[in-house]
Amino acid sequence: MIIYPQDEESINRKILSILENATRKSKAKRYKCFIPDCNEGAINSHSQSKNSLKNISENGHIITSISKSFYQYIRNPFHEIGINDASCFKGFCPQHDREYFNKADNIDVNSLNGKVLDELAFRTFAYEIRTKEYILEECRVVKKQVDRKLGNSRLIREKLEWYFANGVGVKNFLAVTYPFYMKKWEPFYKNKNCGIVKHIVFSFDKNIGLSTSTSIDLNPIIEEESIELQNLMCPRPFAFLNIVPREDLTIAALSYFPEQEKLVNELIKKSKSLVQIIFNYCEEILFKPSFFDSFPEDMKKEIKRGLSGWAFWKEIDFSTFSELSSFVLTSPQYIN
Numbered sequence: 001m002i003i004y005p006q007d008e009e010s011i012n013r014k015i016l017s018i019l020e021n022a023t024r025k026s027k028a029k030r031y032k033c034f035i036p037d038c039n040e041g042a043i044n045s046h047s048q049s050k051n052s053l054k055n056i057s058e059n060g061h062i063i064t065s066i067s068k069s070f071y072q073y074i075r076n077p078f079h080e081i082g083i084n085d086a087s088c089f090k091g092f093c094p095q096h097d098r099e100y101f102n103k104a105d106n107i108d109v110n111s112l113n114g115k116v117l118d119e120l121a122f123r124t125f126a127y128e129i130r131t132k133e134y135i136l137e138e139c140r141v142v143k144k145q146v147d148r149k150l151g152n153s154r155l156i157r158e159k160l161e162w163y164f165a166n167g168v169g170v171k172n173f174l175a176v177t178y179p180f181y182m183k184k185w186e187p188f189y190k191n192k193n194c195g196i197v198k199h200i201v202f203s204f205d206k207n208i209g210l211s212t213s214t215s216i217d218l219n220p221i222i223e224e225e226s227i228e229l230q231n232l233m234c235p236r237p238f239a240f241l242n243i244v245p246r247e248d249l250t251i252a253a254l255s256y257f258p259e260q261e262k263l264v265n266e267l268i269k270k271s272k273s274l275v276q277i278i279f280n281y282c283e284e285i286l287f288k289p290s291f292f293d294s295f296p297e298d299m300k301k302e303i304k305r306g307l308s309g310w311a312f313w314k315e316i317d318f319s320t321f322s323e324l325s326s327f328v329l330t331s332p333q334y335i336n
């Protein structure tokens with residue numbers, strides 16, 4: 001039987017429950033190991049190493065900027081999460097998880113080399129792709145549910161328009177950008193060759209209280225006039241940012257495919273401080289709870305605004321924010 005909702009509030013409630021149900025279903029699905037030709041199921045991997053998470057945790061908890069649902073994101077995306085659940089994704093089978101990321105999980109200044117940084121970047125890439133696969137699966141479930149439960153209500157279709165539009169973007173990314181870069185990674189996942197991506201590393205002599213492992217969309221760096229040259233058939237330019245906090249130091253590694261070098265250098269030049277990149281270009285940031293709590297309310301609002309950059313991108317100036325602005329991007333180390 002098709003139930004037609006009576007009023008806007010009940011429609012919103014139904015949409016919310018459909019979206020949350022879809023998120024649950026999408027994450028519960030079996031996903032194959034990310035390594036091509038491996039048919040094993042993927043277990044929950046951490047996109048960020050447990051060591052990093054421990055270094056910013058308090059009583060086993062951290063604050064994450066990743067919301068459980070779109071509606072939570074609108075209200076307040078930041079919430080506390082246990083380190084066992086933070087940054088988890090179904091990425092690799094147990095064997096490949098051990099085989100490829102053993103070194104990346106124990107990175108420190110003495111082990112900074114191309115191989116370890118390639119591992120970090122590849123895992124960040126896998127995380128980005130899998131997250132998009134989650135979204136696509138979610139869209140599929142939502143569409144099915146809407147058709148089945150809510151009939152052809154115009155209001156519902158309109159309300160979900162943004163959602164399906166996002167799904168089209170994600171689908172396109174998986175069809176065009178993913179295979180383009182996956183091909184480039186082939187020597188890494190087939191023969192463990194490194195040198196696929198280049199790395200610029202900045203070190204800071206304290207634990208800066210946050211961590212991230214994220215893909216950065218470089219489109220906003222491109223001059224506006226040339227954006228029109230980008231079409232849906234072009235792979236999107238992106239880089240990877242890994243902020244790795246250690247007990248008394250922090251490593252920030254920007255990794256990128258050689259053809260993106262110019263854009264990455266522009267990003268560094270215009271950003272000047274690390275915080276400018278993190279809060280404007282990263283979607284998932286993990287904070288030490290007491291550090292996050294120390295931010296003034298207006299700063300939290302600005303960070304939330306920065307996180308929503310994917311929707312209406314405009315760079316926010318974080319240069320006056322607390323001690324974070326003192327982490328200036330100087331003395332880069334170039335590692336291939």
Ligand SMILES: [Zn+2]
Pocket residue numbers: 033034035038039040092093094095096
């Ligand atoms: Zn595998």
